[in-house]
Amino acid sequence: MGRITLDKVEKRFGDVQVIPPLDLTIEEGEFVVFVGPSGCGKSTLLRLIAGLEDVSGGQIRIDGNDATMIPPAKRGLAMVFQSYALYPHMSVRKNIAFPLKMAGMDKAEQDRRIDNAAKILNLTDYIDRKPGQLSGGQRQRVAIGRAIVREPAAFLFDEPLSNLDAALRVGMRLEITELHSRLKTTMIYVTHDQVEAMTMADKIVVLRAGHIEQVGSPLELYRRPRNLFVAGFIGSPKMNLIAGAEAAKHNATTIGIRPEHMGVSKTEGMWKGRVGVSEHLGSDTFFYVHDTGLTDGITVRVPGEFDLKSGDTVYLTPDMTHLHKFDDKGLRIE
């Protein structure tokens, strides 16, 4: 259960093509993250899979069966929305019971599933409260509970953590990942946050303007970005991209080097520059280096603490084994 295939799936709103024909296979039990900047069509793609939007062309197959024309309720998928979309007039128990009630399941089985979900998600204490009396994280769990009880073929998450504060987000991120390893159900997760994508995914799908830019495991994308867009999007802080004469030395139009793949020295190195802003996090130190003559600013990351102040001269030495080269079309050169 839970293999989803998109075959030349296409979406147009009037004359505007939001998603050009697109192929993608999501394997059973996989945790797939759709990531991309706002407006890249990732949510639309998720809604197409859920059946909330009609496809303009192509075919969606769930477990090998054509699901393109099947209404959302019959696809066997469960969705968690950004706003949680809890029913405000129903208690937590009734919210979770709603899909079961709609399916006409008998009461004993309903209760068994609800109690089980409540236990998994630590909801037992609030089971009779209304959503309005819960915190953001608790509401999030209720929304997930409502999805779990249906025992769906796949879970769809539409930016579920974007309404939570930073600390809670890290916690929920772990909980969802743990839930996946426990349930082993296919999960499709949409986010614009590449940290969420990197930490949770088995497979990341990077989207831009409806196009799939690259599909791969988080580390594949990190190590071998297929083009400039993925190179710039995956990794935090962003990869430094340098064009011009320096790139030409390496027979490339653009070269990229991640901030963590550069050596920093006060006395000697390949590139000379001046420290602008420095951010001391304790575990790492980020320097924004100017006046290198290469590009506007180069970000460099040094583990631990490093004693450089704004205005100091600094020498940077890129680690050549981690240098990324791109041609004039922005594609990766091996």
Add this chain to the structure above:
Amino acid sequence: MATKASRTAARIMMAPAVILLLGWMLVPLIMTLWFSFRNYLPLRGGDLGFAGFDNYARFFSSSAFWPAVGATMIIVIGTLIITVTLGVLLALLLDQPMWGQGIVRILVIAPFFVMPTVSALVWKNMFLDSVNGLFAHVARFFGAAPVEWMIQAPLSSIILIVSWQWLPFATLILLTAIQSLDSEQLEAAEIDGAPKVKRFWYIIVPHLGRSITVVILIQTIFLLSIFAEIYVTTAGAFGSKTLTYLIFQRVLESQNVGLGSAGGVFAIILANIVAIFLMRIVGKNLDS
């Protein structure tokens, strides 16, 4: 923001309005109470002194009293049922994206701008008239005998007219409520396997609950006192006499201010019972 000085200033500045409103309410209320205990017959000797509870006893024991209470209830409840039901359906319809939405919405509100007297007269003469009315023409076209609306179905006629006037109000409030419904909730319900009708009952209706109580509360208060619609159509004949109309007849047609005032006091108490009752429901709904 709210310092002690600014709170005092606010109280002083609000005082004239509050005092004016309070006076506006209290003077007629006290006068009504006063007259209800007087034997006051303007054309038959004027104020003839205290009457004790005689006016109340006469008003309640009158053969017209219970039918009037009944007619009032039928009109209020009938109108509420029609306006709320149709209001919800119409609001659902108007919420759909369509061409000319703005104009259609203004047209829907239009009946609310027509004065009660005018709309009642228009209905009486142009639709319900048994000779020249539109309904009579339609009935004759199908070979049926035209209905004498005002005689055969006076309460239904009044409910029809009043519903037509108040439907826009209900529709408007319910439409804004529907528009405030989070569309993700409906989508979630769709994925959860609720077909359209169930989505309506389980998601839309509970969401509208609060607005429906507000509509019922406001309309009840206004409907308890409808007068013009009855005055220009049946003039209280054929069992269409409401409490308000009965009070009017006691005061102006029988020229008995004391008796009418006793009825007025009863109407105030009745309206307050209804209001307290409804306020509690609204309060409960507003809490959740």
